[in-house]
Amino acid sequence: MIYKMFTGIVEEIGKIRKIKENDLVIDCKKVIEGSNIGDSISVSGICLTITSITDDSLHFQLTEETRSKTFFGSEQEKSMVNLERAATFDKRIGGHLLEGHIEGTAICKKISILKNSNEVIFEAEKIIIDNIVEKGYIGIDGTSITIVSIENNQFAISLIPHTMDITTLGHLTKNQIVNIETDINARYIRKYVEQIMKN
Structure with a gap:
């Protein structure tokens, strides 16, 4: 398949x-x-x-x-x-693999304009927070992004000018809702560990 x-x-x-x-x-x-x-x-x-x-x-x-x-x-x-x-077998994976199966949404809570990037803080439901790690990948509106930090029910990312130029993330506004897909590898590992802990 x-x-x-x-x-x-x-x-x-x-x-x-x-x-x-x-x-x-x-x-x-x-x-x-x-x-x-x-x-x-x-x-x-x-x-x-x-x-x-x-x-x-x-x-x-x-x-x-x-x-x-x-x-x-x-x-x-x-x-x-x-x-x-959809990716083809001869295509380089410049980001990380995404299935296109959205797990939920997050809300843009704060945008800080820095010298060479924008820092954006999102608030997400627990199931999403539980499936992400600092410096790991996350799919935000279909864009492969690295997570900078996580605190309680919020996580932060940095957007470089190139990403803002070629994606809709450059048009983010406060309280805007975005689609989220966490890293499939992180989800499988979490499920595996949970099964081990149960046994």
């Missing part, structure tokens, strides 16, 4: 043309190239299947599960999304 995986390296910022009920239409250019109906695309970290293609847009359908786990289920309006095509 071949699994669809992503690298967390955003290829393009797409513009949401339409989101009505379960229909999602995104205007884009680069990720359309070589894409076919049935292919998987990471849409701000969510693995979605292409249902239709036009010259300048991709069409998807959202399930109830997707809405309940992601920012599409919130009342916040979204105009831009990060896009990445």
Whole structure:
């Protein structure tokens, strides 16, 4: 069985043309190239299947599960999304492997503008905090990011100018909701340790 995986390296910022009920239409250019109906695309970290293609847009359908786990289920309006095509065997993994299975969301609590980067603090639910470690990876809106620090129910990251230029994270605002996928390796290790402790 071949699994669809992503690298967390955003290829393009797409513009949401339409989101009505379960229909999602995104205007884009680069990720359309070589894409076919049935292919998987990471849409701000969510693995979605292409249902239709036009010259300048991709069409998807959202399930109830997707809405309940992601920012599409919130009342916040979204105009831009990060896009990445599924990885191929000959593609370098510049970030870390992501499945496109969102575990939940986090809220941007504070943005500090520093000399060479922005420090961003997020607040997340316990299940996410339990699955992350300092200096480990996390997927935020489909972008591979390194965690700087963790304290209670919050974690901090640093965004360099390049990341802010090519992803939607450069447009973050306070109280904005983002999609989160923790590192799959960390989740498996945690589950394994829990099983050992039970025995």
